[in-house]
Amino acid sequence: MGSGHFATVIVSGGDAVSPFTTPAQSCAGGLAAGSTDTALREALLSAGHEVYTAPANAGPGAVTSDPGFAGFSLAPPQLPADLTVDCVGPIDAAGESLAAFLDFLCEEFAITDIALVAHSMGGLFSRAAIRILASHGHPLAVRSLVTIGTPWQGGFAAEYANGHLPLSAAADPGTRTIMQRFAELERSTSTGAAEQLTATFLMEPEGWNARQAGVLDSIPVTLIGGYFFSTSMGTTAVYPHDGLVTLESALATDLAENVLPLRETTTFDDVHSIFFADQFDLPWTRALTWDPAVHAAVHNALSLA
Secondary structure, three states, X not given: OOOOOXXXXXXXXXXXXXOOEOOOOOOOEEOOXXXXXXXXXXXXXXXXXXXXXXOEEOXXXXXXXXXXXXXXXXXXXXOOXXXXXEOOOOHHHHHHHHHHXXXXXXXXXXXXXXXXXXXXXXXXXXXXXXXXXXHOOOOOEEEEEEEEOOOOOOOHHHHHHOOOOOHHHOOOHHHHHHHHHHHHHHHHHOXXXXXXXXXXXXXXXXXXXXXXXXXXXXXXXXXXXXXXXXXXXXXXXXXXXXXXXXHHHHXXXXXXXXXXXXXXXXXXXXXXXXXXXXXXXXXXXXXXXXXXXXXXXXXHHHHOO
């Protein structure tokens, strides 16, 4: 863990509005740290970790509340736009904001060593931030990275939305509905994120993943994936998946060793988020960041950092 002041930072994913919280301050209204981070934050705090959550907004600008499903209000003092991740924008732009936020933590809280715990696209944002900090010679030490349902190799719903995968690739009506709703969401809110969740952008020989070679050379990575939709009737481009990300993508099965040299993987019979749990009449504890078994796996990974 090193000899410095160590903290854990939770990073939410695409289209997930999240507040800035500290170990001592969170939202007094709604969910204490937003739909993605609340249960995970509480579990890690209870296990003795010093936990901060990175602010994220669905578009440019600071975040103060989320009036939507499983949202939050009465947040502690929030941070300016340049320290807030635009969770529907391009990956590298989100990484710039996240890197600035991590620098803020160093300056304001004297943090020298961190572990990043990232859900969904937050894993890609985190990788971009790690690269940016390193390129600037920043002294912050990233001791480990945990990704939860991160689309390392892209997302099948994004492939459909961008015309690269037919709707018929889905063998069940629930998955087809997810794909169609994702396409609608991309048209209405995305300003870069969804377009970059394709194999064309991420997995081509000169694509985004290839350009991250070397970034994680000394950083152990734990990859957690969900497989609630495990039917074998459909194509492997879709199944098994957690509602949004295939297990193959979440576990970065096809990534080269020079991109991801230090990896551990684990899987759970969960859906991607509480939005999917709600849609399919599941308890929220069947969502990846709300599952106590996932919390235990994250705690174990952090204990080794």
